[in-house]
Amino acid sequence: MREHFEVIRRLVGEVPVTPLATGLDHRVYAVGDGLVARFGPGAGEEAALLAAVAPRVPLPVPVPLAVDAAAGCLVLPRVCGVSLLERPSPERGRFASAMADFVAAVHVLQWPAPLDETPPSAWLAEARETWPRVRDLVPGWVEAFLENDAPASVAPCFIHGDLGAEHVFVDGDEITGVIDWGDAALGDPAVDHGRLMRDFDLDFGERARFYAICTALEDVAYGREPYVTNAVAALERLART
Template sequence: MTDTAAERAVRARRAHAPELVDQPLHRLGHGLDNVAFGSAGLVLRVANGRDVRREAELLKLLAPRLPIPIPVPVFADEAAGVLGYRPLPGRPLLGRAPAPGTAALLGRFLRDLHAVDPAAVDDFLERDDADPAEWLDDLEGPEAYLRVVRSTVPPRSPRRVVAHADLGAEHLLDDGSGVTGVIDWSDAAVTDPALDFARLYRDFGPSFLDETLLAYGGLSDAAPRIEFFARCAALEDLAYGRRTGRREYAEAAQRSFAWLFPL
C-alpha cells in the first residue's frame, strides 16, 4: 500500500526533526506535483515522485545569488520524497494584485537567475527543449482559443538558461507590500528563458510583462514564444481548476483571456 502524503511527511519529520513529533501537522496547500504541510515553523513539501535531492542542491546553489528569498532546505529525505525548509513570509499572489515595483524586482530576479552558468547545475537539473509544438499535446479548452493556439506555434528557441519554469502567481509569496519569496522549484530546468516570463504575462498582463522585461534588460525575439506559452498555461490552469474544483485557478485563467485571446 502506498503511503499517503501526510504519512510521508510525518515519517520525514520523525527522522529529521524529532523535536517536532508532538506538534500538529497542518496542510498548507497542494498543486499538481506537491503537497505541503506545516509543523511548528517547518514546511514539509511532499513530492509526487521521490527525487527531492536534486532540487535541494539547486536551492542551496541559487539562494545566495538571487535578490528574492527562496526556500533553503533543512533536509531532503529521498526515501520519503520530502523536502523540509523554514517557511517564508507572505502568501501566494494567485488572485491578488501585485504591489508596485513587483515587476521590476522580478525582472532583476530573472536576470540574475538566467545568468547562472548552466554547467553549474549539470548534476541536478535536466535540460528541456521547450518545443512549442509539444505543448499542443493533450491541450484542452474552448475550441475558439485552441484554434488561436494551434495557428500561432512559434519556432523553438536555441537559447538555454537556468529557469524556474513555473513562475506563476501561485509560486510568488507576497506580504502586502511586495514579493517575499519564490517557491516550488520542482519544475526548474535548463530551458528557454521565455518560459519564465510566460506565466507572469498570463497572471499580471502586458504592462507588467513590459516592466519585467525592461528591468531584465530585454529578451529579443521572445515575444511570440512568451505569448504562446502563456496561452497554453492559461488553458492548462482553466482545465486544472475545473477538473479539481480549484476555482481560483479557473477564475485567474479566465481573467487572463482578455489579453491573451483578444477574439
C-alpha cells in the same frame, strides 16, 4: 501520511505536524510554527539547487534546513505572507519590475539541471486538445490562435519552469519568497516569460505570449479557483497585447 509524520519528526523532533497542501506529485505539511515539510520526487537534487540559487538571485528563495533524499522530504522555513495568486491582478503590477529582474538573474545561472526537450509544437498540440473543454469559458479569439503554427525551438537556458503568481509570496509590499523549484530545467526561457506575462501583465513579446496563452488554457481546463478566474482574465488581456 503516517510515514511522512515519522520522517518529519526524525528530522526536526516532536513538533506538531498538519497537512497543508497536496499537488500532482507532492504533499506539504506545516511543521511547528515556522517550518514546512515538502515530500516529492528529486528532493536531494532540489535541496542542492535551492542552496546554490538562493545567494545568486535578487529575491528570497527558501533554503532547506533538513533533507531526507531517500524519503523525498525537504524541511524548509515557512515563507510568510500570501501567494500573489490571491491578490487581484492589478495589485500585482507593483511587483512586475522585481519579477522581471528576478527572471533575468535566473536565466544566466549555470546549473546542471535536466534538459526539457518539449518542443513548442507539443505545447500547441496540448492546447488544441483542451479546446473542447474551455471553448465556452474563454474569449473567442483563442480558437484562431490555435490554428497558427508554434514558434521554433530555441537554445535552452536555466529556467524556474513554473514561475506563476502562485509561487511568489508577498507580505505587504515585500516579496518574501519564490518557491517550488521542482520543475527547474534547462529549457526555453519564454516558458518563464510566458507565465510572468500571464500573471503580471509584463510584455516579453510574441514568443512569451504563446506560452502565456497555452498555460492559461491549461489552468482553465484543469485548474481550480482562483486559477481559472486568473487565467480567463489573462486571456482577456492577452488579446490586446
